[in-house]
Amino acid sequence: MKLLLVIVQDADAARLQQALVESNFRATKLATTGGFLREGNTTFLIGVNDKEVETVTSIVRTTCHERTQPQAIHPLANSPEPYFSQVIDISVGGAVIFVVNVESFQRV
Amino acid sequence: MKLLLVIVQDADAARLQQALVESNFRATKLATTGGFLREGNTTFLIGVNDKEVETVTSIVRTTCHERTQPQAIHPLANSPEPYFSQVIDISVGGAVIFVVNVESFQRV
Amino acid sequence: MKLLLVIVQDADAARLQQALVESNFRATKLATTGGFLREGNTTFLIGVNDKEVETVTSIVRTTCHERTQPQAIHPLANSPEPYFSQVIDISVGGAVIFVVNVESFQRV
Numbered sequence: 383m384k385l386l387l388v389i390v391q392d393a394d395a396a397r398l399q400q401a402l403v404e405s406n407f408r409a410t411k412l413a414t415t416g417g418f419l420r421e422g423n424t425t426f427l428i429g430v431n432d433k434e435v436e437t438v439t440s441i442v443r444t445t446c447h448e449r450t451q452p453q454a455i456h457p458l459a460n461s462p463e464p465y466f467s468q469v470i471d472i473s474v475g476g477a478v479i480f481v482v483n484v485e486s487f488q489r490v
Numbered sequence: 491m492k493l494l495l496v497i498v499q500d501a502d503a504a505r506l507q508q509a510l511v512e513s514n515f516r517a518t519k520l521a522t523t524g525g526f527l528r529e530g531n532t533t534f535l536i537g538v539n540d541k542e543v544e545t546v547t548s549i550v551r552t553t554c555h556e557r558t559q560p561q562a563i564h565p566l567a568n569s570p571e572p573y574f575s576q577v578i579d580i581s582v583g584g585a586v587i588f589v590v591n592v593e594s595f596q597r598v
Numbered sequence: 599m600k601l602l603l604v605i606v607q608d609a610d611a612a613r614l615q616q617a618l619v620e621s622n623f624r625a626t627k628l629a630t631t632g633g634f635l636r637e638g639n640t641t642f643l644i645g646v647n648d649k650e651v652e653t654v655t656s657i658v659r660t661t662c663h664e665r666t667q668p669q670a671i672h673p674l675a676n677s678p679e680p681y682f683s684q685v686i687d688i689s690v691g692g693a694v695i696f697v698v699n700v701e702s703f704q705r706v
């Protein structure tokens with residue numbers, strides 16, 4: 383058995399949780415904080431059989447992969463510039479996956 | 491040394507914490523959420539010597555094992571049925587235990 | 599790769615987080631509770647290359663080591679004793695470090 387510790391952005395957490403339930407993978411969710419940005423993020427503990435590690439990793443990649451998203455940037459209200467909103471691509475998502483060996487697992 | 495990750499229902503957490511202190515086992519508690527029921531539960535991190543894993547597992551089994559509990563079910567207030575409360579058995583408790591190897595442990 | 603689980607007092611958490619960022623170590627922070635004192639404490643998850651374990655451990659020792667701190671103890675307001683404040687040494691800080699092996703690590 384392996385235990386995956388998967389750290390994702392809060393914005394992707396609900397989608398990942400839903401995808402794990404639909405694929406019948408059990409998981410436990412922790413509210414955590416990023417060391418660098420000091421923003422809230424989410425850590426999942428996911429215990430799986432050895433041969434299911436690849437399947438869970440690809441579910442994480444599908445729901446949480448790093449991607450660019452168009453975001454409208456509005457000039458400040460009192461700016462002298464003519465009022466053009468700009469659209470730029472910002473990078474969101476991304477996940478970090480640690481796989482740790484589990485020596486024994488039981489339910490009581 | 492081994493690190494046990496023990497996931498229990500919130501209702502059993504205080505009793506398990508008390509039992510660990512009385513048996514002189516050190517532990518750290520995390521507030522977590524179940525992936526399926528999306529309800530709050532509790533995860534304990536418990537670092538123990540290799541030969542104490544069985545003792546801690548049996549403390550968890552004694553305080554958090556799955557059991558049935560009688561629960562009164564009251565008919566809805568406006569139900570036409572004559573007013574009988576029923577008592578049915580519901581299943582509560584249960585714990586999940588992961589044991590992970592610790593390569594080194596130190597206190598600074 | 600190794601995953602360090604580092605449990606520190608809340609009072610030392612911000613200083614440790616800052617020191618890790620300055621040394622370019624990535625980390626994730628969890629709000630946790632001590633099993634014995636039932637007070638809030640902080641657990642860091644820190645994934646590092648095998649040869650960086652010693653460096654991170656010494657950063658933890660420098661920022662969170664157990665130390666004594668002078669603390670003024672004031673006699674109770676209505677005490678008959680002449681009004682002398684005393685200064686005694688109390689012990690603060692201290693950290694617990696678990697090192698666990700990581701079988702695989704990826705970012706998606």
Ligand SMILES: Nc1ncnc2c1ncn2[C@@H]1O[C@@H]2COP(=O)(O)O[C@H]3[C@@H](O)[C@H](n4cnc5c(N)ncnc54)O[C@@H]3COP(=O)(O)O[C@H]2[C@H]1O
Nearest residue numbers: 389415416417418419420476478622624625626643644645
């Ligand atoms: N080795 C490790 N051990 C434990 N936890 C780990 C980890 N690597 C990543 N994480 C966790 O995953 C979150 C996302 O990391 P990611 O590398 O995708 O995205 C990172 C990375 O792109 C950037 N970043 C982090 N540290 C940096 C640094 N020292 N210099 C430049 N950029 C940094 O900022 C993003 C957010 O970082 P933040 O710390 O807030 O949040 C991190 C942290 O909570």
Ligand SMILES: Nc1ncnc2c1ncn2[C@@H]1O[C@@H]2COP(=O)(O)O[C@H]3[C@@H](O)[C@H](n4cnc5c(N)ncnc54)O[C@@H]3COP(=O)(O)O[C@H]2[C@H]1O
Nearest residue numbers: 406408409410427428429497523524525526527528584586
């Ligand atoms: N796909 C599914 N289909 C049908 N029934 C399902 C199901 N997923 C979960 N359940 C049932 O719901 C209970 C609560 O699951 P939950 O995910 O909220 O809360 C879970 C979760 O937080 C954690 N857990 C269990 N197995 C895990 C694993 N392999 N990895 C990580 N966390 C796990 O322990 C808690 C209690 O688990 P437990 O197995 O005793 O009890 C489970 C199980 O009886």
Ligand SMILES: Nc1ncnc2c1ncn2[C@@H]1O[C@@H]2COP(=O)(O)O[C@H]3[C@@H](O)[C@H](n4cnc5c(N)ncnc54)O[C@@H]3COP(=O)(O)O[C@H]2[C@H]1O
Nearest residue numbers: 514516517518535536537605631632633634635636692694
């Ligand atoms: N049964 C007992 N009898 C007498 N004194 C006791 C005791 N249990 C704990 N203590 C003392 O109380 C301090 C706080 O323990 P607490 O469990 O609240 O907070 C702990 C706990 O959250 C965590 N921790 C320590 N050892 C652990 C272990 N083996 N497994 C999991 N968490 C551990 O690190 C925190 C600080 O631990 P630290 O050893 O530096 O400091 C401990 C220790 O000096």
